[in-house]
Amino acid sequence: MAKQNTVFKDAYNRCLKLLADTSSLPSEPELGQVLGVSRTTVRAILSRFEELQLIAWDKRKKNVLRQPRPDDYFPTEETDSLADIIERSFMRRILAGGAEPGMQINELELAREIGTGTTSVREFLIRFSRFGLIEKRPNSHWVLKGFTREFALELTEVREMFELRSAARFVSLPDDHPAWEELTKIEALHRAILADIDKRYREFSELDEQFHLLVHKASSNRFIVDFYDIIAIVFHYHYQWNKTNARQRNARALEEHLAYIEALRSHDPAKAEQACRRHLQSARETLLQSIP
Amino acid sequence: MAKQNTVFKDAYNRCLKLLADTSSLPSEPELGQVLGVSRTTVRAILSRFEELQLIAWDKRKKNVLRQPRPDDYFPTEETDSLADIIERSFMRRILAGGAEPGMQINELELAREIGTGTTSVREFLIRFSRFGLIEKRPNSHWVLKGFTREFALELTEVREMFELRSAARFVSLPDDHPAWEELTKIEALHRAILADIDKRYREFSELDEQFHLLVHKASSNRFIVDFYDIIAIVFHYHYQWNKTNARQRNARALEEHLAYIEALRSHDPAKAEQACRRHLQSARETLLQSIP
DNA sequence: TTTCTGTCTTTTATCTACAATAGACAGATT
């Protein structure tokens, strides 16, 4: 198999949902736009719809014949890109599984275990190496540096520098900057989750990422924004892995975020800095607590 | 051809130099140690030496039969690793050649031009993407973001944050830390080059990298140290490309470095910060001047 | 006992091939 057709399958599934809401589908270029794929893929989807008698397709006419059934969808496992699959299995191994720092990483073995070719694993490792958790010995193996206490400290040190600077930029953003509007939306979500915290505390992880990314983006600095990828991936897997006291921790973080948001709104650099510091400090503590 | 034997050729050339100085070579493991290669490669080298009647090889005895001649060496072009070759041709294209921001980068075309397979080019681009100069459109081409003014400003912003923090750490390093000794060596080199600036000003580029890397390392933070790679590569190619006033610029930078070194030695954070700022400011100006 | 060599196995670096996907262009349709 040369290339997985996950792009097709994923777009197909999303297109099935669109189909459920209308009696006829729009033009090929428009569908491509909406689904974020090329016309080639759109036509592949339409062909399949036609085969399965979901639509009657004649040039510009794409009339819906019947509603999609659950079994018309591709299973979700098949729609994940290979890169995602590799990332997940790798992170499971190094974060959850007892992977010792210094351990060697074997491309071939990883590939066999995940069920892919070595090329994809190799490219993943190269991409992943920028996160500072692994290192390559040229002409030889990769070495796992491990999710250690030092790693967390180094990560948070840079994070704090970057976020403080970004927060300082944020307060001086002009009033008509779209970031303010997004901040309002994020704030509303915070309040909604807090109001129903017992049921919805799991939504915090994603919201946390959104909020901090918004702040980092105010820096207008690609290096600062890119660095946030590292933080996001670490916290993402960290939340999945360490669930002790999650409800309580998230509630506290939500409160801190609200104070932080209010400080940003005040346009007062000193207030923003203080709120930012306070939140970052507790985020750091939370992260460190989960490391042996 | 599956793998270039550049490791062999490069180690072979270096081993020829060793051979010129002795009457018999040491054991295989020791040679491997010295050359930084495995025993497999060492044995390949020894076999070739034997074939070319350079040594008489019988188990532990490896007696030198004759001095190496210039034509015993492999040409230097053949000893460069593929990654280096790709990096150089790519940087030439994007820094020197009139590459417009927004330009598409085509893996296949690049590979053909450089004379390699696509895999190597692809892996290079992935590794290179962390420098923020290119960006991938999934399932499609890479986009050149260009060595623009914004790029330089974003780069220097982070550089300044990191280097100021590293310099602050440096002054509080304990007296027996090896960094002080290295600082002394670097200082001596500065003075030597300054004393003969007209002839040796070209050596500055390498020294500059050494010095700033030493400072960054004082941070003990892998993200800060790794980030220095980006600065190093940008300045490296920048120096090669922009040679106007090089002698004068380098002389000034050397003086600034000396002041900076003295400030670090004083163990006074305020002095160090001031000297660091002054130098970074002029480095920033130099970089910006060379961008249209 | 320690270190070295001969031999063998494993792993990486790289090339090539091919299906999936993107994208270009001309003619058809509104």
Add this chain to the structure above:
DNA sequence: AATCTGTCTATTGTAGATAAAAGACAGAAA
């Protein structure tokens, strides 16, 4: 005139194969 479709080409993503290089192990030499 603008947009769409049919068709074709070019490029990417991934697997598989292979030479180079690393590395393991047992027996030989010091």
